[in-house]
Amino acid sequence: MAYKINEDCTSCGACESECPVQAISEGDDVYVIDPKKCVECEGHFDSAQCAEVCPVGAPVPDPTHPKK
Numbered sequence: 001m002a003y004k005i006n007e008d009c010t011s012c013g014a015c016e017s018e019c020p021v022q023a024i025s026e027g028d029d030v031y032v033i034d035p036k037k038c039v040e041c042e043g044h045f046d047s048a049q050c051a052e053v054c055p056v057g058a059p060v061p062d063p064t065h066p067k068k
């Protein structure tokens, strides 16, 4: 399933450049992941890079956007 960024995000921006498919962008309050672009890093990395680099654990799996 796609990842989403929860309200713990401090908008540090660290995850944006780590996403292999440019799914992450700056939002109004927190950074946002485009669920249509997020591939859970499949085919790129063994784990979700946004979750790996985030200092506050804000990127989490989003059950409302299950795997296509």
Ligand code: SF4
Pocket (backbone or CB within 6 Å): 003, 018, 019, 020, 021, 022, 023, 024, 033, 037, 038, 039, 040, 041, 042, 048, 049, 050, 051, 059
């Ligand atoms: S899980 Fe991977 S593809 Fe999805 S937003 Fe995070 S870094 Fe990008």
Ligand code: SF4
Pocket (backbone or CB within 6 Å): 005, 008, 009, 010, 011, 012, 013, 014, 015, 016, 030, 031, 053, 054, 055, 056, 057, 058, 059
């Ligand atoms: S790395 Fe974490 S805190 Fe920083 S912008 Fe991304 S989701 Fe937000």
